[in-house]
Amino acid sequence: MPSTSTFHRLVGRLAEGRHATGSARTRRTLAQQPSGPFGAVYPVRPGELMQIDSTPLDIAVELDDGIIGRVELTAMVDIATRSIPAAVIRPTTKAVDAALLLARCLTPELMRPGWAQAASMAASALPYRSMRSIDERLENAAAKPIIVPETIVCDHGKAYLPNAFYKDETTPSFIRRLEAANSLRPGQLRTLLKASRRPWIEGLAAWTSYDAVVLQLAMPQLGMHDPDPVVRRTLAGRPTRTTHTVACHRCTLAHGAGRYVQIYTTHEHVICPCHGLWIGDGVTGFTDQLSIRAGTEITAAWHHHKNLITRHGRSGVRKAFHIAGVINWTWYDQFNHFTASTDIYDALAADQPAHANGHAVVAASLYPSIVNLTAAMASHYWAQIAHARRPNLFLDRISVEVTEGWSPRGAFDPLRHWMDTDWLPGFRGSDAIRPSIPR
Numbered sequence: 001m002p003s004t005s006t007f008h009r010l011v012g013r014l015a016e017g018r019h020a021t022g023s024a025r026t027r028r029t030l031a032q033q034p035s036g037p038f039g040a041v042y043p044v045r046p047g048e049l050m051q052i053d054s055t056p057l058d059i060a061v062e063l064d065d066g067i068i069g070r071v072e073l074t075a076m077v078d079i080a081t082r083s084i085p086a087a088v089i090r091p092t093t094k095a096v097d098a099a100l101l102l103a104r105c106l107t108p109e110l111m112r113p114g115w116a117q118a119a120s121m122a123a124s125a126l127p128y129r130s131m132r133s134i135d136e137r138l139e140n141a142a143a144k145p146i147i148v149p150e151t152i153v154c155d156h157g158k159a160y161l162p163n164a165f166y167k168d169e170t171t172p173s174f175i176r177r178l179e180a181a182n183s184l185r186p187g188q189l190r191t192l193l194k195a196s197r198r199p200w201i202e203g204l205a206a207w208t209s210y211d212a213v214v215l216q217l218a219m220p221q222l223g224m225h226d227p228d229p230v231v232r233r234t235l236a237g238r239p240t241r242t243t244h245t246v247a248c249h250r251c252t253l254a255h256g257a258g259r260y261v262q263i264y265t266t267h268e269h270v271i272c273p274c275h276g277l278w279i280g281d282g283v284t285g286f287t288d289q290l291s292i293r294a295g296t297e298i299t300a301a302w303h304h305h306k307n308l309i310t311r312h313g314r315s316g317v318r319k320a321f322h323i324a325g326v327i328n329w330t331w332y333d334q335f336n337h338f339t340a341s342t343d344i345y346d347a348l349a350a351d352q353p354a355h356a357n358g359h360a361v362v363a364a365s366l367y368p369s370i371v372n373l374t375a376a377m378a379s380h381y382w383a384q385i386a387h388a389r390r391p392n393l394f395l396d397r398i399s400v401e402v403t404e405g406w407s408p409r410g411a412f413d414p415l416r417h418w419m420d421t422d423w424l425p426g427f428r429g430s431d432a433i434r435p436s437i438p439r
């Protein structure tokens with residue numbers, strides 16, 4: 001028997017990468033994966049074995065739409081001759097690029113203006129004249145090898161996976177990108193996953209050959225009902241399935257995840273702090289995301305909003321924010337709201353005329369008023385005054401902070417209606433995962 005420390009080290013090595021002490025689900029997923037076609041292979045003919053591999057290049061590139069991003073080099077390598085018959089550079093590698101590589105591999109490359117004569121097929125050691133008599137496409141061709149592949153191996157399908165996970169991405173959005181990367185029809189993979197009758201996380205793990213734990217960290221909703229306290233602690237604070245929105249498209253492009261990624265969020269997640277884009281209410285696609293650089297009040301309100309959550313708790317602020325939103329939108333419908341928000345609207349619309357009149361730009365300009373009203377409603381002390389028989393103090397605060405001197409009155413006023421009836425939105429609880437399952 002070895003010493004205790006040596007014994008632990010050896011046991012640790014046995015369990016390495018097998019999740020022997022981890023969850024049973026992960027072990028099942030790993031056991032179901034097919035073994036790879038790896039081992040010692042010694043191809044001797046050109047085309048006997050070819051590999052497709054892609055690697056991110058560490059260079060910044062200005063893409064078509066002026067955004068700076070990274071690119072990937074995808075190349076096909078012939079193992080026997082160690083030559084590269086085809087390679088492409090793309091912002092993200094997709095299955096269609098792999099197909100393009102195959103096409104390029106089989107066709108001659110034409111000489112282009114500026115290339116040295118030494119790069120042409122005619123200048124190579126190959127029997128060019130007799131080859132040209134067989135295939136006239138070799139006229140003026142460059143000395144790029146043309147190899148017909150017999151077997152193509154790609155690195156466990158990375159080219160067929162949507163590039164990178166995106167934090168808090170919704171599972172439908174991830175599946176949509178997975179389908180696009182594999183040139184599947186929309187909905188096809190969903191149907192396959194449904195037909196297998198296994199939990200989706202297992203199906204996705206088998207499809208992507210990612211560990212179930214990795215999938216769960218990327219998409220917490222897959223593990224939301226996991227009673228394992230370790231899992232709950234890891235996922236605590238991540239959004240639940242209550243609110244979803246389109247992620248900031250400049251962030252998703254920078255992550256190489258394409259333009260359209262749908263994510264679950266918490267209710268205060270209305271702007272992207274990196275790019276200053278509005279991603280809150282009114283945004284249904286990336287084209288609605290507008291810059292709020294002309295409305296500094298919106299950023300200030302956003303910080304106020306986050307402070308309110310720290311002070312009064314997430315679920316109370318979420319409820320108050322929802323009610324404050326309904327009240328402010330009703331005021332907007334009744335009389336176009338107050339000058340503070342009209343000023344923000346004018347500044348945003350002047351800065352970006354293309355977004356003027358959109359729902360998103362109105363929502364962004366109402367946001368500071370909504371947060372101010374939320375502040376008064378989320379506070380237990382002020383809410384009590386609002387529902388008391390003499391709510392004058394509360395109304396004074398509102399008229400100073402939100403309604404610009406006007407005191408809401410009348411049976412049809414939405415704020416007075418809330419004060420009289422204390423109506424509540426239909427949802428309860430937090431919009432972020434808690435460390436333990438709520439009873």
Ligand SMILES: [Zn+2]
Nearest residue numbers: 248251272275
């Ligand atoms: Zn962003």
